Amino acid sequence: MHGKNTLRIMFLGGVGEIGKNMMALEYGRDIIIIDCGATFPYGDDMPGIDLVVPDITYLVQNKDRIRGMLITHGHEDHIGAIPYVIGDINCPIYGSRLALALIQNKLKEFPKLKAKLITVKPRDIVNLGAFSVEFINVCHSIAGSFAMAIKCPAGMMVHTGDFKIDYTPINNDYTDLERFAELGKQGVMLLTSESTNVEREGHSMSERKVGATLDELFAKYSDDRIFVATFASNVYRLQQLLDLAEKYHRKVAFTGRSMVNVTETAYKIGEIKFNRDNFIDIDRLNNFPDKEILVISTGSQGEPMSALTRMANDDFQKIKLGEHDCIIISASPIPGNEKMVNNVINRLYEHNCHIIYNDLADVHASGHAYREELKLIHNLVKPKFFMPVHGEFRHQKLHKDLAMSMGEQERNIVLPQIGDVIEVSRNGIKKAGTIPAGQRYVDGLGYGDPESIVLRDRKQLSEDGVAVVVLGLNSVTGEITSGPDIISRGLIYSNEAEDLIKEAKQTIVDSINSQPEKQTDFSIVKNDVKRVLGNFLYRKIKRRPMILTIVIEN
Numbered sequence: 001m002h003g004k005n006t007l008r009i010m011f012l013g014g015v016g017e018i019g020k021n022m023m024a025l026e027y028g029r030d031i032i033i034i035d036c037g038a039t040f041p042y043g044d045d046m047p048g049i050d051l052v053v054p055d056i057t058y059l060v061q062n063k064d065r066i067r068g069m070l071i072t073h074g075h076e077d078h079i080g081a082i083p084y085v086i087g088d089i090n091c092p093i094y095g096s097r098l099a100l101a102l103i104q105n106k107l108k109e110f111p112k113l114k115a116k117l118i119t120v121k122p123r124d125i126v127n128l129g130a131f132s133v134e135f136i137n138v139c140h141s142i143a144g145s146f147a148m149a150i151k152c153p154a155g156m157m158v159h160t161g162d163f164k165i166d167y168t169p170i171n172n173d174y175t176d177l178e179r180f181a182e183l184g185k186q187g188v189m190l191l192t193s194e195s196t197n198v199e200r201e202g203h204s205m206s207e208r209k210v211g212a213t214l215d216e217l218f219a220k221y222s223d224d225r226i227f228v229a230t231f232a233s234n235v236y237r238l239q240q241l242l243d244l245a246e247k248y249h250r251k252v253a254f255t256g257r258s259m260v261n262v263t264e265t266a267y268k269i270g271e272i273k274f275n276r277d278n279f280i281d282i283d284r285l286n287n288f289p290d291k292e293i294l295v296i297s298t299g300s301q302g303e304p305m306s307a308l309t310r311m312a313n314d315d316f317q318k319i320k321l322g323e324h325d326c327i328i329i330s331a332s333p334i335p336g337n338e339k340m341v342n343n344v345i346n347r348l349y350e351h352n353c354h355i356i357y358n359d360l361a362d363v364h365a366s367g368h369a370y371r372e373e374l375k376l377i378h379n380l381v382k383p384k385f386f387m388p389v390h391g392e393f394r395h396q397k398l399h400k401d402l403a404m405s406m407g408e409q410e411r412n413i414v415l416p417q418i419g420d421v422i423e424v425s426r427n428g429i430k431k432a433g434t435i436p437a438g439q440r441y442v443d444g445l446g447y448g449d450p451e452s453i454v455l456r457d458r459k460q461l462s463e464d465g466v467a468v469v470v471l472g473l474n475s476v477t478g479e480i481t482s483g484p485d486i487i488s489r490g491l492i493y494s495n496e497a498e499d500l501i502k503e504a505k506q507t508i509v510d511s512i513n514s515q516p517e518k519q520t521d522f523s524i525v526k527n528d529v530k531r532v533l534g535n536f537l538y539r540k541i542k543r544r545p546m547i548l549t550i551v552i553e554n
C-alpha cells in the first residue's frame with residue numbers, strides 16, 4: 001500500500017501529445033478517472049487505423065476500485081474512447097448535459113454497451129469514495145465545459161480541463177474565476193492545467209469578435225450564396241451563424257453527418273436555439289435565390305470525404321460552385337492538417353468564388369487559453385505543486401517555464417509522460433514508477449477482435465518491420481543477468497544499424513536500472529521495454545516496428 005495521505009495520479013494519455021486525454025487518480029482503495037479521449041491518426045502515420053485510444057490495462061486490472069469517470073467536456077480528445085473502454089471497466093460517467101448527450105450519441109452505435117450517465121451542473125459536488133469532486137464552469141469552444149476541484153484526504157487538486165477566459169462569451173458561459181480564487185484561498189495542493197496555447201503571447205480573441213467579423217462578411221457578400229465550414233461541436237459559432245441567418249433572412253442547410261448529428265443533439269437539449277422554419281434540405285437549395293442561402297458544412301480540416309472538399313473538387317452533385325459564392329472557413333487547421341486544408345483552398349480559388357479563411361480575417365477564435373490567461377489561473381489558484389498537461393513535451397516545458405517565471409519552485413513542478421505514476425502529498429511530488437500505457441488502435445474491422453489484430457500485425461510487419469528483445473532477469477532481484485540483445489528485420493539497413501542498436505540497448509538498460517524498485521513482475525517489465533524501445537525507435541527513425549520481448553528468468 002502507498003503512503004497515507006498520498007494521492008497517486010496516473011497518466012494514460014494527453015501528456016507529451018495533444019489528444020486522447022485520460023488520467024486516473026488513486027487514493028487508498030479508490031480510483032476515479034478524468035476523461036477518456038481518442039486521437040484521430042493524421043497523415044500517413046498509421047495506415048488503416050481509424051482511431052487511437054489509450055491502453056487501459058491498469059484500470060481493467062483494478063476495475064473493482066473505480067468509483068466513476070468524470071468528463072470535462074464533449075470534445076473527441078476527451079470522450080472519443082468511451083465506447084472502447086466503458087465495457088471493460090463499467091463505471092458511472094459524470095458530465096455536463098451536452099457532453100453526456102454527445103456520449104449517448106456515440107454509444108447508440110454500440111447497442112450492447114450499457115453505461116450509467118449522470119448529469120452534473122456547475123458547482124455541483126459529487127462524492128466518490130474518498131474523493132469529492134466539484135465541477136467549475138469554464139469557457140471553451142464547446143458548451144458544457146468544466147474544470148474540477150478534487151478533494152481527498154491528501155489535499156485539493158484543481159484540474160483546469162480545456163479552457164479560455166472570454167470576458168464577452170456567448171450564452172454568458174463565463175470561466176468561473178470567482179470560484180478559482182476562492183479555491184486558491186482555501187489552499188490548493190496541486191494544479192494540472194492545459195498547455196495547448198502556451199506558445200501564444202497575450203490573450204485569446206473573444207468568440208464574440210468572430211461573430212462581428214462574420215456579420216461584416218454577411219453584409220459585404222449580401223448577394224452571394226454563403227457557405228461556412230466549421231467544427232460541428234462549436235455550438236457558440238453555430239449559434240452566431242444561425243442568428244446571422246435570421247438577421248439577413250437566409251435559409252439554412254446543414255451538410256455533413258457530424259454537423260447534422262451535433263446540431264440535432266444540441267438543439268434537443270436547448271444548447272442552440274433557432275427557428276425550425278428557416279431550415280431547408282440541401283436538395284432544395286436551387287428553389288431559393290443565392291442571397292437567401294446559408295450552407296453550414298463540415299470539412300474545415302480538408303477531410304477528403306467532407307462536403308467542402310467534394311464541392312472544391314467538383315464532386316458534389318447537389319452544389320456547383322461559382323463566382324456568386326462566398327466560402328468562409330471558420331476554423332484553423334489542427335496541426336498536421338495544414339496540407340489538406342491548403343489543397344482545398346487552392347481548389348476553391350479555381351472556381352472563382354470568394355474565399356475567406358483565418359489568415360485573411362478574424363473568422364476563428366481558439367478555445368484554449370493564451371499565456372496571459374494561463375498566468376491568471378496560476379495567480380488565482382496559487383498551487384503548491386504543478387503539472388502541465390494537454391500538450392506536447394514542448395508545451396509542457398514552456399508551461400513549466402511560465403510557472404517558474406511566476407515564482408513557482410522548480411522542485412514542485414513535474415512534467416508527466418504517458419504511463420507515469422506521480423505521487424503527491426503535502427510534503428512533495430515525485431515520479432513513482434510507471435503503469436502499462438500507450439496506444440491501442442481501432443480500425444475498420446473493429447477493436448480487440450483477433451482477425452483485425454492479425455491484419456494489423458501484418459501491416460505493421462510489412463511497413464515497419466520487427467524487433468525482438470531478449471533479456472535475462474533475476475527472478476528474485478529483478479536485476480539484468482544477460483542482454484538485452486536486439487534482433488531486427490525490415491527495420492533499418494544493417495550498416496546503419498550497429499550504432500542505433502547499441503544505443504537502443506543502453507536505453508533499455510537505463511530504463512530498467514532507473515526504476516525506484518526492481519520489478520519482478522515480468523509482464524510489467526515486458527511492457528516497459530516495449531514502450532521505451534518503441535518511443536526510442538520512433539524518435540530516432542520514425543518507425544513503429546512490432547516489438548517482441550522475451551524474458552529469460554534465472
Ligand SMILES: [Zn+2]
Nearest residue numbers: 073075140162
Ligand atoms: Zn476541448
Ligand SMILES: [Zn+2]
Nearest residue numbers: 075077078162
Ligand atoms: Zn482537448
